[in-house]
Amino acid sequence: MASASHIMNDDMERAEAELSKGTSPFHKLGLSTAVFLRATLGFEKEVMEQAAARITEAEESAVEHQRRAVKDPSTAHQSAIYPPGAEYALCHAESQLMSAVIGVLNESLTESLRGFYKLRKAFATLYELSEAEQRYLRRIGKSSTNSQTSVVSGMDKSLSSGVQTPADGSGVLTPAQSVSDDEDNFVDAAETTTTSSKKTGYQDPFADDAMDNLTLNDMAGDPGTARPRASVNMKSAFAQADEEVDFRIITSDPIDLFIHSGTALCYGLLQLLLSMVPPAFSKLLAIFSFRGDREAGLRMLWSASKFKETINGAMVFEEANSLAAGLITLGFYNGAIAFCDVLLSTAVPRPRLQTLLSEMRSLYPHSKLWLLEEARMLGAERKLAKAVSIVDSASQQRGLKQIEALRRFERSLNCLYLHQYEECAKGFIECVGLNSWSHALYYYIAGVCYVEMYREHRISEPAKAASYAAKAQENLHLVYSHVGKKGFMGRQLPFDVFVVRKVRKWDARAKSWNCDFVDAVGVSPAAEMVYFWSGFKRMDEDLLMKSLGKLIAWSEDPKLNPRWGQEVVDERAMLAVLQATCLRFLGRVPEAKKMLVEGVWAHDAAQIKACDHADVWPLPISHYEMAVCLWDEAGGEQGDREVLRRCSEQISLVERSEGYELEARVGLKVTTARETLRKCGV
Structure with a gap:
């Protein structure tokens, strides 16, 4: 030992x-x-x-x-x-x-x-x-x-x-x-039972x-x-x-x-x-x-x-x-x-965690594992720039290759939340050489970062924008050759299914619209990744306002997106959920609720599902976001019981919803919300 x-x-x-x-x-x-x-x-x-x-x-x-x-x-x-x-x-x-x-x-x-x-x-x-x-x-x-x-x-x-x-x-x-x-x-071949009667026929080998x-x-x-x-x-x-x-x-x-x-x-x-x-x-x-x-x-x-x-x-x-x-x-x-998001006020014992981390850092000052935990703690406190600095301090330390890959991954995600797209793309491409788990993920996030950079420079610096467009297309199409190599319980990874569908959707739109691939990309796929990796909760007010501003401009600035008027309903629903999430974290809960009702629930669910290569995740996620809005509106566990009951109803709708590719990314939040509400007697 x-x-x-x-x-x-x-x-x-x-x-x-x-x-x-x-x-x-x-x-x-x-x-x-x-x-x-x-x-x-x-x-x-x-x-x-x-x-x-x-x-x-x-x-x-x-x-x-x-x-x-x-x-x-x-x-x-x-x-x-x-x-x-x-x-x-x-x-x-x-x-x-x-x-x-x-x-x-x-x-x-x-x-x-x-x-x-x-x-x-x-x-x-x-x-x-x-x-x-x-x-x-x-x-x-x-x-x-x-x-x-x-x-x-x-x-x-x-x-x-x-x-x-x-x-x-x-x-x-x-x-x-x-x-x-x-x-x-799986089970012992020989067994003496103590039951008074024997079962006949097929018996489930995994039953109690x-x-x-x-x-x-x-x-x-x-x-x-x-x-x-x-x-x-x-x-x-x-x-x-x-x-x-x-x-x-x-x-x-x-x-x-x-x-x-x-x-x-x-x-x-x-x-x-x-x-x-x-x-x-x-x-x-x-x-x-x-x-x-x-x-x-x-x-x-x-x-x-x-x-x-x-x-x-x-x-x-x-x-x-x-x-x-x-x-x-x-x-x-x-x-x-x-x-x-739906947590008791005592759910995270921050002082105790800080003490534990300090003790571990003192015992093992050369370990990157504890530095990573410190960076994650800072991220939870919305101190992303400091989190990146902490992770950078471990860059010169020797250590396990797998831990170095985690360090790069953590840093790259934080750069995404900070809107530092070039740093994020560079970091994920570096992860390809450090880890073989999901190259499709690395190339996809790098690609969507280049999409954001293309959009930022398309009007002001066309030459630079063209370079970013080429990199976006290259990295996003690398996804096709890197999916299906990993699996989970005999099935393709959900993220692999997700990214292939997304890239195919954009390829089909480019052909249908007779435009460049990068111009066929829909609502910010970078913001979509931020949502599924819980990045909005790590952002401070300035970063949230920047995120919200980008999303609003996509639907309101014809120079940035001249095709919004003809956009299909799944894209509109996706934009509404992302905007509502930003509004909620900014404390603008009534606006967030209105955005969900008018931007998602106003559309027929069958109509959303019927879209080509449809993004169906806004349907269940909109109910989750409404549940969180109601939890915030109630004021937490001691709040209005009727509002908490409505919150529980929304969580039930998520639990009963049809599956979608990145369901597991939100599953823990749903499970935690249900557990929290049970403790509240709801």
Whole structure:
């Protein structure tokens, strides 16, 4: 774990070199984590394949050591809290979580489903570790109905059947199903059921009753022995993790603390991720009975993040878990929740986040990861110029290529929001050489920046404008050759579908109108990208006014756009949504509402959908924007109940709307809005 801590200081080569010297499950887990981080930061296929192989090694090693610990407890850590082999059970669960993520990112539906199955198995392991912890706390009188040291409670009680509990209250964790079994089948082939009747006919292999052998007892004793059933139902699964209770007063054993903080970290991450799932994707997760609890997840991550400093100069296990928890917590608030719109007034604890970031920057001054988080925090505070400056300060530091790609990506987006189109285009083209995930995205955003520059100079500097027009056409048509190379769960990436449709639309318009390609481009595609990347919320008043002015000019200045009078309704609806968003962020809510009603809802939905290569996203998004306007009009959670009820109705319309390409870009906002309204009793 000391070697693994180099990961958080961007010294990946040193971390991997030192971790490669050992063969224990901890070494293998650390090594797989290092490669996993590179894989998930860069989404490069070859790195993901390498990560999958390393994670499999870590899984196999953890299973073997856990099996040995069950047969001979003297070979494992002797804990007063956890059963023999618990440290290896945690290593196995963490490996399974990483394997699940890689499976989903592996562009295969089969691998994705297998990943979800592993996620369930990891969850069951973590639950049993937490139950063992709770039994100990009750035994020493530290647990009560009001105690919040528990990581988990309220789980389907049948899950606890996976832990054999002797009279003294201790548990016996036995190894989970082998990795090879996981690879061959989603469920165990042999199974003894406890139900009184048998089902006939086809049974869904992913239904609860077919995927319930998920406890650590799966490989205990004789393989033919009946195994307890354990239905993993994540609904209401977690109790509150009390951030005021420091588990270090319970034990000073470093491996116990590693297990405790690791369990809190993994549980917290699981709950957080599941709570962020967009409405459409949640239907798939429902197959696996997955339900998230955002508040519980964040409490657990905050709890895990307490272990930032070593104790007695030797305990680094929990420090590594703390760093991971800190990074996840900051990333969640700065990169996701900060840009949602329907939030409780207490949803973002800024002082606490600033303290956490300051501590992490102090511990790891050479890491670009923490600089990126600082830049994102500044962006959330509408200090974009300062955010770019912070990101630039990391340009000379050595570090992981994937993190450098993130740095360039973050800087380029901020330049887009600052209307610094040339810098934005340059940055995204540079990303092509750093990352292989979505070159279509990079070329598309670069291309739409050149469209904006063409429009800015078309009248005043025709020669310069012609140069920008050529670059716009070149970059936007590069999109065709860079889509379809990546996928998600066996399907083409939504953004790839989106950009191909957009470029085809403009090609068709250029042919129909007999004009240059760049003159056939419709309502600002740069502003459209700003919307889907939550850029308007990062803009200060001056930048918002500049954005609004550009949008108004497109429909009112005949020199800039002589064809607006004949423009089709989907373009008009798109312009209305973008203008309404700017007006809302400027505090001009009544104007924003009027713009949505007159600019979108005044058009027949069927008419919008009937447009060639239609942009249909303004239809559902207009309801989301109206919901936010109503939330602002009500004054937040303490506002007029009738207005909040109407806000909820608008969110329901978004939830029930037909799908559109970039739905996932708004899905988290919709999910968060619904969760917020539920807390308000609406």
